[in-house]
Amino acid sequence: MTATAAPGVTVAPARRARQARRRAAGLGLLAWVAGITFALPVAWMALTSLHSEPDAATNPPSLGAALTLDGYRAFFDSGGGMGPWPSLINSATASLVSTLLVLCLALPAAYALSIRPVRKWTDVMFFFLSTKMLPVVAGLLPIYLFAKNAGLLDNIWLLVILYTSMNLPIAVWMLQSFLADVPVSIIEAAQVDGAGLPTVLSRIVAPIAGPGIAATSLICFIFSWNEMLFARVLTGVTAQTAPVFLTGFVTSQGLFLAQLCAASVVVSLPVLAAGFAAQDKLVQGLSLGAVK
The missing domain is CATH 1.10.3720.10 (MetI-like)
Structure with a gap:
């Protein structure tokens, strides 16, 4: 004896569950992309702060430039010594x-x-x-x-x-x-x-x-x-x-x-x-x- 789908039912529960998982995965991926997009400028700012002034001013920027704390030293030494x-x-x-x-x-x-x-x-x-x-x-x-x-x-x-x-x-x-x-x-x-x-x-x-x-x-x-x-x-x-x-x-x-x-x-x-x-x-x- 075989089971038949009820009239009017076009999508099985398993199929609906798979579609829901795909939507959740797609939304999760979109959230990750949005988060990385917003965090990337902040990460780039932090990386640039660790470069020297000549390396920070290069165009295109240099990812492999030497890291230094000169920018932070200049910041804390500014303001008239205070x-x-x-x-x-x-x-x-x-x-x-x-x-x-x-x-x-x-x-x-x-x-x-x-x-x-x-x-x-x-x-x-x-x-x-x-x-x-x-x-x-x-x-x-x-x-x-x-x-x-x-x-x-x-x-x-x-x-x-x-x-x-x-x-x-x-x-x-x-x-x-x-x-x-x-x-x-x-x-x-x-x-x-x-x-x-x-x-x-x-x-x-x-x-x-x-x-x-x-x-x-x-x-x-x-x-x-x-x-x-x-x-x-x-x-x-x-x-x-x-x-x-x-x-x-x-x-x-x-x-x-x-x-x-x-x-x-x-x-x-x-x-x-x-x-x-x-x-x-x-x-x-x-x-x-x-x-x-």
Whole structure:
């Protein structure tokens, strides 16, 4: 007795499984190609930083050139003998402090817009989003005049305030989606036990939405660390940040490519280290906000 396919069934389960495996393999290969494509310029920059200036300037580039640390030595010896450390410290201060301020302000706001929504909360969210529609350069002149009259030029704390205001809208948007997945029953149970708002935020909401908070913190830190327009216009020597320090390697004498690549590698290391350390939290946080 032979088995016959049911009417209307055109694809066997085994065939569908093979097709699914082929699609998965194709998507995996595409992901590898995309990842290598994005990582190749970074790897090339790191390799160029280990070449001498003549070898780095050759066209086409020489893969077999001798490796040297002269570019890194020149980078750490620049800056009038102090090296890049003041600029790196300024960038770290502005990025870390502004990220902490953003979290302190965005977490209660996201709580009010998600777990305890206010009236017309969608209008509030749109207002936050609309603040990101204005080009940064459009507000540069008023901010410069205000900083000049207030005596805040070349002050790192002015950058802290600006970075906080710049990152706050995106942080509220991200945290609102993360906190929307927090079970309200747990919060209500804690409130019945007498927990106030600070306790609920610190001991209930923050641990549950930890991956989302970590993802938001990392993105705000990266945005603050990479910002250069305000830092270039509003700072001089005292509050100079690392991205502004990098521009010093493009001089009228020419482009010192090996030194510039070495400086770029060093300046990129804090962001890469933070992303690598928080990669599991970042993936969990972005998945938490995307999957409903």
